[in-house]
Amino acid sequence: MRASRLTRSLQYLALLGYVIFLGFPLVWLLSTSFKPPRELVKLHPTLIPDSATISNYVQAFTEQQLGRAALNSLQVALASSLLTVLIALPASYALARFRTRIGTVALGWVLLSQLFPFVLLIIPIFLVLREIGLANTHAGLILIYVVWALPFALWMLQGFVRNIPRELEEAASVDGASRLQTLRKVVFPLLAPGVVATALFAFISAWNEFFFALVLIKTPELATLPVTLARFVGIEGTARLGPLAAGSLLATLPSLVFFAVMQRRLSSGSLAGAVKG
Amino acid sequence: MTATTTAPAPAATTPAPARRGSDRATIYLLLLPSLLPIVLLSVFPLVRGIYLGFTDARAGRNVEVAFNGLANYRELLTDDLFWGAFRIGLLWAFGVTALQFLLGLGLALLLNQPLRFRGLARVLSLVPWAMPPVVVGILWRLVYHPDAGLLNELLYQVGAEGLRTNWLGDFSTALPAVIIVGVWAGMPQTTVVLLAGLQGVPKELHEAAAVDGATAWQRFRRVTLPALMPVIVAITSLDFIWNFNSFGLVYVLTAGGPGGKTMLPMLFAYEEAFRYGNYGYAAALGNVMVVIIVALLAVYLRRRLREVN
Numbered sequence: 001m002r003a004s005r006l007t008r009s010l011q012y013l014a015l016l017g018y019v020i021f022l023g024f025p026l027v028w029l030l031s032t033s034f035k036p037p038r039e040l041v042k043l044h045p046t047l048i049p050d051s052a053t054i055s056n057y058v059q060a061f062t063e064q065q066l067g068r069a070a071l072n073s074l075q076v077a078l079a080s081s082l083l084t085v086l087i088a089l090p091a092s093y094a095l096a097r098f099r100t101r102i103g104t105v106a107l108g109w110v111l112l113s114q115l116f117p118f119v120l121l122i123i124p125i126f127l128v129l130r131e132i133g134l135a136n137t138h139a140g141l142i143l144i145y146v147v148w149a150l151p152f153a154l155w156m157l158q159g160f161v162r163n164i165p166r167e168l169e170e171a172a173s174v175d176g177a178s179r180l181q182t183l184r185k186v187v188f189p190l191l192a193p194g195v196v197a198t199a200l201f202a203f204i205s206a207w208n209e210f211f212f213a214l215v216l217i218k219t220p221e222l223a224t225l226p227v228t229l230a231r232f233v234g235i236e237g238t239a240r241l242g243p244l245a246a247g248s249l250l251a252t253l254p255s256l257v258f259f260a261v262m263q264r265r266l267s268s269g270s271l272a273g274a275v276k277g
Numbered sequence: 278m279t280a281t282t283t284a285p286a287p288a289a290t291t292p293a294p295a296r297r298g299s300d301r302a303t304i305y306l307l308l309l310p311s312l313l314p315i316v317l318l319s320v321f322p323l324v325r326g327i328y329l330g331f332t333d334a335r336a337g338r339n340v341e342v343a344f345n346g347l348a349n350y351r352e353l354l355t356d357d358l359f360w361g362a363f364r365i366g367l368l369w370a371f372g373v374t375a376l377q378f379l380l381g382l383g384l385a386l387l388l389n390q391p392l393r394f395r396g397l398a399r400v401l402s403l404v405p406w407a408m409p410p411v412v413v414g415i416l417w418r419l420v421y422h423p424d425a426g427l428l429n430e431l432l433y434q435v436g437a438e439g440l441r442t443n444w445l446g447d448f449s450t451a452l453p454a455v456i457i458v459g460v461w462a463g464m465p466q467t468t469v470v471l472l473a474g475l476q477g478v479p480k481e482l483h484e485a486a487a488v489d490g491a492t493a494w495q496r497f498r499r500v501t502l503p504a505l506m507p508v509i510v511a512i513t514s515l516d517f518i519w520n521f522n523s524f525g526l527v528y529v530l531t532a533g534g535p536g537g538k539t540m541l542p543m544l545f546a547y548e549e550a551f552r553y554g555n556y557g558y559a560a561a562l563g564n565v566m567v568v569i570i571v572a573l574l575a576v577y578l579r580r581r582l583r584e585v586n
Contacts, residue, residue, distance in 0.1 A: 226410075
């Protein structure tokens with residue numbers, strides 16, 4: 001398609017504007033994370049630090065309890081993602097291969113559950129967890145994250161199962177393989193990319209989650225990274241901005257890796273509807 | 278291999294109806310580990326949450342929960358703080374969703390053009406999306422910071438020093454400031470979805486229209502927009518719900534301040550429940566929010582879907 005020179009210039013201008021709007025805050029965060037304290041209180045801050053330092057990163061993880069919080073987040077996110085996949089795998093197979101009423105209802109619920117305000121769920125969940133003695137524990141938080149990630153994991157995995165031709169399984173069974181053997185030798189290997197994607201998704205939603213962690217965890221030593229960072233904002237003084245920025249960037253790293261890995265699929269839009277902080 | 282998540286996968290192999298009894302038992306056994314936690318920690322809490330909205334449950338004495346009918350709702354109707362939060366929630370959700378959509382559509386059309394650097398722009402747009410909402414909040418606090426902030430420094434550098442202000446602390450600028458952050462954080466996702474939709478618009482239609490002498494605007498109005506409508510309806514309604522229900526971002530930015538100027542319904546409910554311990558009242562507020570969302574969506578979807586048909 002032909003576009004006039006004026007149109008093209010305007011298009012590039014718009015693209016530039018977008019990149020600046022998007023990129024500038026990020027550059028500012030990066031710059032702040034490398035600034036020594038005296039530059040943070042400077043009257044006119046500069047974009048490029050006069051004397052860059054990594055002391056903010058060191059400080060974030062030693063003095064400010066962010067190291068411990070990161071470890072908590074890692075534990076909780078790893079456990080949630082493992083559990084989610086383990087639980088969702090058999091169910092997604094059943095949903096993809098057999099049509100049952102309960103399956104239809106389950107998938108419908110999955111879509112519906114996207115729409116509820118958490119505030120409606122948080123009080124009863126808080127009460128349930130307290131009744132079974134899991135309030136203020138990582139186990140309780142992990143349970144919530146599993147249930148939270150399950151709907152999407154089911155959707156995703158059953159889609160992957162459907163993409164495996166049924167004929168492959170039939171061929172294996174004709175060759176005399178038992179159902180379990182068929183699953184292990186034929187289905188699971190083909191499902192591996194789907195399992196990885198689902199596990200990553202569950203990991204990231206747990207790693208980024210804030211609301212449930214804020215309400216359910218009361219002991220500061222048990223708090224996850226987002227909650228600790230948010231608490232850190234509350235005691236803000238200009239000099240603390242450096243470690244705060246450093247901690248924030250480190251908290252973003254796992255998701256960035258995830259998005260880099262998943263980028264193709266995200267751009268195709270099929271995952272796009274589901275990843276929401 | 279593509280994972281279809283928003284709609285059932287195109288059935289390359291149609292699922293077989295379960296017939297024999299032993300098959301049925303196997304299926305339930307496979308489903309059980311997923312359904313049990315979902316029912317226990319999502320269906321059951323939901324039902325209980327709806328019920329709590331009709332009780333006087335409070336922190337510390339929830340053992341003796343008493344049904345109190347519509348009392349919570351009567352109180353909500355006369356609660357100025359609730360109406361304030363409700364009004365701000367609507368302003369926020371409409372503002373963010375509309376801007377996200379308009380800017381996202383423009384951007385998607387742009388990124389659909391054969392421009393240089395568009396690959397870079399696409400990758401860059403994934404970054405805000407990947408960030409934990411809390412980190413987005415922190416990042417923008419640094420931008421809006423009254424002394425050490427990027428925005429005020431930029432204004433100083435271009436000689437507009439008079440415009441410097443405490444963006445998040447000022448009554449008149451706080452809400453617009455948080456809306457901008459909401460757009461920054463959410464626009465990439467909207468863009469990606471719209472871009473995927475654009476790539477699904479048949480090229481032949483465009484070419485045929487161009488041959489017939491349609492201008493770019495006419496092609497957009499008559500070809501692109503109608504073909505894109507289902508995607509637009511889906512993403513704007515989802516965006517609206519997500520925005521109306523959002524919490525973390527604004528909690529970190531302003532915690533509802535200054536003077537309640539950014540008090541979203543979720544923040545208000547959180548305070549009621551976990552600061553003042555009014556579980557029943559907060560649950561009632563949740564019920565009202567669900568009803569409002571469903572009603573707004575019903576009106577919107579009916580309108581839009583009629584346009585599609």
